[in-house]
Amino acid sequence: MNAIIGTPQPRLDGPAKVTGAARYALDNSRAGMLHAALVLSPVALGRVAAIDDAAVSALPGIRLVMTHRTMPKLEEDKPMQEGGHAHASFRPLESDEIRYHGQPVAVVLADTREQAEYAAGILPVRYEARAGAVAHLPEGAPSEEEVGSLDVGDADAEWEASAVRVTADYEEPAQHHNPIELYGCLAEWDPMGGLTVHVPSQWAGGMRAGIAKSFGLPADKVRVVSPYIGGAFGGKATVLGTTLLACAAAKLAGRPVILQVSRQQGFPTSSFRPAARQHIRLGATAEGKLRAFHYITENQTCRFDNVSFPGGEILARLYDIPGMKIREGLVRTDVNAPGFMRAPAETPAVFAFESAIDEMAVALGMDPVEFRRRNEPAKDPVKGLPWSSRSLLRCYERGAELFGWSQRSHAPRSMTRDGDLIGWGCATAVYPTFISTSSATLRLTSEGRAEVHCSASDIGTGTYTILAQIAADRLGLTPDKVTVRLGDSAFDPANVAGGSTTALASGNAVGKVAEQARAALFQALTEVEEGPFKGMAPASLSLSEGTVRAGNATQSLAEAVSSLPRGKVEATDQWAHPEMPAKQSKMLWRAGSPQGGPDMQSFTALAFGAQFVEVRINPRTRTIRVPRMVGVYAGGKILNPRTAHSQLMGGMVWGLSNALLEASEVDRNHASFVNADMAEYHIAVNADIPALDVEMLEERDDKIGPIGAKGLGEIGITGTAPALANAIFHATGIRVRKLPLRIEDILS
Amino acid sequence: MSEAHHPAAAPPRAVPPAPDGDWPIATLTLRVNGQAHRLAMDTRTTLLDALRDHLGLTGAKPGCNQGACGACTVLIDGKRMNACLTLAVATQGQEITTIEGLAEGEALHPMQQAFIDHDAFQCGYCTPGQIISAVACIREGHAGSAEEIREFMSGNLCRCGAYPNIVKAVQDVAAKGGA
Known part of the structure; x- marks a missing residue:
């Protein structure tokens, strides 16, 4: 050693x-390769009435127009959450039915990309549209199906007995991953009936199984190759419908096919973080001991699959609360299937909960760090198991020291600098250690x-x-x-x-x-x-x-x-x-995805961190700036401080982007995502990112496995949005309970 | 039937028909990384696709094909440009530098080394564009402070969030005498 x-x-x-030597999926090419271009439906509900493929088939270079009439029949595959490997059980071109805006209705193959895109752009398609499509999470829509439920103690009795109570509703928008690498693949059938797919993949083995199942092939006839992935964030975990289209088109054409899904087309054809709402009640004693936590959620899904991200069972591990009642539900909408996006359950859940915790600290007139210290659980409040390791309070202590938290004046609107309102906020970061x-x-x-x-x-x-x-x-x-x-x-x-x-x-x-x-x-x-x-x-x-x-x-x-x-x-x-x-x-x-945790048989394992942020708000324009962020994390053994630092830092950048910028805006007339490109869907740019301190505490964890390393890929994002919302409250006295946090929310 | 047009759906139908259903093929000479290449291609071909599909130089990446992400950044006569918004035929007679042409033989360019030293990337997809842009940023005189670097590197998106380390890499190279 x-x-x-x-x-x-x-x-x-x-x-x-x-x-530039690293070869990503779309950097590959093959002799005789055809270029594919997608035609997407401009209607959200209805059917394809007619496609005049003869209108483009005679154009130079056009080799194939694949529609629902010519698409090879695929075998069914389940979505990953139900044990399969598909992004969605409903896949384009399997019939004439249209179930969401931007659903592919045809694939054009040509010798060059220019020819394919031109023909796809002019292909005459007649649609029979049905009215009534809904792509947003409707206001007040009740849960249609319960997907998460947890009770600890008697939450109602604890609530009734609480001296101080907070009730609040929170909301987060749909968001898209937008990795800089475009979705797409190169599909190549060999003369022995085997299929090789170069596709950016978080799970080569899983994608192989899903593609093989869809085409009725034994798994060893399919190979998925993905040595480099240009950003994934959950969006490249499952087999996308567009991947199957490229494989099917290559089969029909008898030639390798490369499909580059445009940025705009990536919005409706890939997965996304669904819109969500949380209704929270917190009860505490006058001394600041939490007693009751009620958590009711609605999470957007599609019509055909139950895609759910219940975060309540993670929140239930944060503090010592004797009475907890958690009910999480789904609301069906006319969209493609949502999917995993960086800390899929935790990001919205922690925003809501850690905002509510701050609201309770304010109601109690207590320093929010001290409030958390008073509610630190000695063991897992849900299962009663010991922690594999837990260093949340050490993270708060170190973070407060790095940030200078002791200099905070706790009253809202009490801190200013050069005429600007200054707000300091903090929040807990958490991610379960799935084993x-x-x-x-x-x-x-x-x-x-x-x-x-x-x-x-x-x-x-x-x-x-x-x-x-x-x-x-x-x-x-x-x-x-x-x-x-x-x-x-x-x-x-x-x-x-x-x-x-x-x-x-x-x-x-x-x-x-x-x-x-x-x-x-x-x-x-x-x-x-x-x-x-x-x-x-x-x-x-x-x-x-x-x-x-x-x-x-x-x-x-x-x-x-x-x-x-x-x-x-x-x-x-x-x-x-x-x-x-x-x-x-x-x-x-x-080809399964077995994982345990956060509770195992003899212990419960989660990674924790403490995040501190400063916001600077112009009192007239209400422009929100973030001069600095501090994140202190304990993640077990840090295998490589350099790459671990980048993961945590990147997570905090995601957190800022999530909190201040990102929303997939829905056009309610057309049930479509309307800002579907990188010019209008804003992600953080270099100039948005302030001084950013990341520190990793020593933490020894002998229970989770010999390497002793808790995952760090997702925790960094989780505490940022609530820390920012809490800082904005501190600066302005205005509590914003809806992401992204925008100027218009703090005008009054 | 709805005629709604939306960026996520099919492009507009008002695309002019190609002359005789065909599109002109241009014969052109591209000067890339010090070498001249005689090529024939569809006049609609972007410089990005010409580099990738015709010359096999896949370091410059497609990320948006609308000049919004910077992953395709190359130098054209020393200026950083979005190759996805540049038609290949428009670059004849100009000197194009891609990430593949930055290193001197086996030795990495100082900016490439600085990106490794400061872990200024994770997935690496935006990295060729970031590095090209960073070289130009210093040559333009826009690397005087962290704040200035942040501003002048904001045309290159990094979804992994490596921005603070990108700024450090640029500062490092600038401090050592430039790019």
């Missing part, structure tokens, strides 16, 4: 990414190197680098002697790169196979005739700095591996947490 884990190693994929499982293969080569294969994805999170660090640590190598290959369904199965699970699950798998390969190497070396270790006890051998040693005998790793009969050593295995039931863990090998 050496001290590589925990050091700020530069990204191993860095040189490829800064030189998944993963397999991996590690091979020691005759060059003295280690090769790691795993189908897990590096979506920019640093997976390539941390897996190399873990293998290097176990094998006494430097990370540059380790080759990590990821993002290919041909490799050993891993969980979806979602739920902040990859570092722990695949990290433990790599650590395990590295130890097995080392043990196998030692055993084999003691059996090499005339080798330096012949006849020694395997346990007496060691491996460090690329050299095998035992007593006075030494041999370089390259020579040692070369001396073995097969010239290599290989280990493949799965890591699963001992508290994961075997029935669940074996689903990994059946």
Whole structure:
């Protein structure tokens, strides 16, 4: 072992990414490849009455116009939340039916992109539209289906007995991921009936299963390749309908097909964060001890699938509240299926809850940090289990110190600078530590190197680098002697790169196979005739700095591996947490996504952080500026402080963007997302981002697995929006309970 | 039937018909990274698609095809431009530099190295455009302070949120004497 884990190693994929050499899905091309362009429906409900494909078929370069009449019949696939791999169970071109605005109705294939896009633009399509489509979350719409329910104690009695009460409703808009990489793929059928799809994927193995199922193929006939992903954030976890269209068109045309889904077309054809509302009641004693928490939600979904993100069970882990009643529900609307978007359950839930906590602190006349300190739970309030580790209060202490919180004057509108209103706010960040499982293969080569294969994805999170660090640590190598290959369904199965699970699950798998390969190497070396270790006890051998040693005998790793009969050593295995039931863990090998947590059998695991922000508001124009943000997090073992810092920082940037800028605005006349491009759907730009401090506290967690690392991909976003809303209240005295937080909300 | 037009739906029907149903093919010479390439292509081809589809230079990325994200940024006669908004035929006689032409042989350009050193990216997709833009930002004299860099790098979106590290990378290179 050496001290590589925990050091700020530069990204191993860095040189490829800064030189343009990294090959993303749409950077691939094939001889004879056709370019696909989509035609989308301008009506949200109805049917395709007629498509005059003859009008464009004769244009130069046009090879195929695929419509519902010619689309190959697909097998059904379920959405991921119901155990399948599809984004949505309803897929375009399977019939003439139109169920949402922007649903694809035709695919045009041509020799060049210019020809395909031109023809798609003029293809005559006649629609029979039906009125009544609704794409927004209607005001006051009740839940149509309950998807989450939790009771702790007697919430109603605690509420009645509470001396201080807060009742508030919160609301968040639909949002789209908008990774900078466009959606799309290159689909290629081979003469043996196999299909290779280059598609940006958070889950190569899962997408393979979904595509194979849809086309009625055995899984080994399909390969999904995705070594680099240009941003994912949950949007590339499942098989999109557009991916299936490209595969189907390639099958019909008998040629490889590349589909680049335009930015505008990506809005209706991909997944999104659904609009949501929360109704909260909090009750407390006059001394600031929480007693009651009621949480009722409505979450937008589509007509055909129940896509739900109940966040209540996470909120129930934040504070010691004896009475909790949580009911979470869905409202059906005429949209494509919503889906996972960075901290899908937690982002809206934590905004609402941590805003309400601040409202209660104000009602009590108490410092919001002190209020949280008084409600710190000694154990999991839901299950009564011990925490695997919990450092929320340490995060608050350190964050307050970094931020200078002690200088805060708590009354609203009491702080000004250069004529501007200044507001300081804080909020808890939280993300459950979902404990998944993963397999991996590690091979020691005759060059003295280690090769790691795993189908897990590096979506920019640093997976390539941390897996190399873990293998290097176990094998006494430097990370540059380790080759990590990821993002290919041909490799050993891993969980979806979602739920902040990859570092722990695949990290433990790599650590395990590295130890097995080392043990196998030692055993084999003691059996090499005339080798330096012949006849020694395997346990007496060691491996460090690329050299095998035992007593006075030494041999370089390259020579040692070369001396073995097969010239290599290989280990493949799965890591699963001992508290994961075997029935669940074996689903990994059946393209499942098994994960436990936050509560396991003997402990409950979550990562916590504390976020502090300053807002500066012009008293006349009410322009909101954010001069600084501080986030302090405890995430178990930090495997690589450099890449971990970037994940947390990126999460906070997402949080600011979520809080102040992002909304997919709905045109209620056409039931469409109206600001569907990057000029009108605003994400944070460089100039929006202030001084941003991220600090990671030491936290030891021996329960979650040998690597001891809690996921960090999502926690960074969670506390930012409530911290900003709380700071805006502090600056202005106006409580904004609806995202994004805008000038017009604080005019009065 | 609804005739509603929307950016997410089909483009407008008012596209002029191509002459004789066909579109002119231009024969042109593109000078990219110091090399001249004689090419024939549809006159509608953007510089971005010409680089990617005709020359195999896939470092410049499509992100929006409307000049909003900056992932396709290249240098044209030393000025940073959105390759997606530039027609290839309009760049004849001009010198185009892409991310593939930035390094000197095996040695990384200082800005490429600075992006690695400061972890100024995560997924890496916007990175070629950011680096090209950052080089130009310094050459334009717009890297005098963090605030100025933030402003003049705001045409390049980074969805992973690496902005603070991008600013540090640009400051680092500027402090060491430029790009």
